[in-house]
């Protein structure tokens with residue numbers, strides 16, 4: 637599943653290859669891809685014709701293009717979504733859900749999604765907590781209305797570590813649940829939560845109200861390191877014309893220390909990594925580096 641680093645890689649690709657180009661036509665090849673757009677496939681396609689994306693932005697795992705008239709083309713890649721840039725005469729692959737062609741006759745943008753959990757929608761920007769005169773994508777941060785409630789992600793300038801620490805301690809939940817809560821901090825999925833907790837030497841069920849200030853700083857530092865190194869690994873595929881995400885960046889396969897390593901030795905102390913069940917999934921951690929807390933929110 638694409639996580640924040642992969643989504644940021646796609647955003648950078650859209651910025652480079654799509655921003656500034658006039659959309660000539662939009663074909664919705666599978667209605668599920670625009671299921672949350674209130675105007676339906678035909679309305680979605682008609683409204684985007686002739687628009688010229690002005691900026692490509694991201695919060696957490698949501699991506700959007702500002703397309704004028706106070707509106708954004710908002711995308712979530714779901715489990716398997718990809719944004720592909722291909723020459724217009726390339727045959728349509730079976731999993732293309734939405735095809736955008738451009739007036740400059742340059743490469744098409746094709747939203748491809750095998751499992752169809754991803755989606756696109758045309759939405760207004762939210763008003764309210766945004767300074768007058770802010771422009772989409774600038775520091776003032778206009779957000780598309782469906783995601784206006786989502787907290788900043790740790791790679792954004794808007795992310796405030798002190799505010800995060802205070803809200804985290806008030807949550808009274810397990811630390812991993814808190815990391816996955818998009819209203820507290822966005823963009824962290826199961827993989828990067830396990831990796832950050834391993835680096836910070838914190839057990840996933842540790843109650844947030846017992847975290848000391850230094851532990852919260854250590855955790856935030858670990859989160860940033862994990863995301864930044866994943867971004868560096870995932871960003872290398874970007875010199876090509878293809879804007880491509882497959883959830884398996886170089887980081888995913890090479891640098892994982894905890895996630896998916898059940899029974900393999902911890903890279904720090906050699907103790908076999910354990911696996912616990914967690915919210916219908918798994919949590920991977922080192923029994924020695926990340927001891928179970930005396931009290932815990934399982």
Ligand SMILES: [Zn+2]
Pocket residue numbers: 902903904905906907922923924925926
């Ligand atoms: Zn260890």
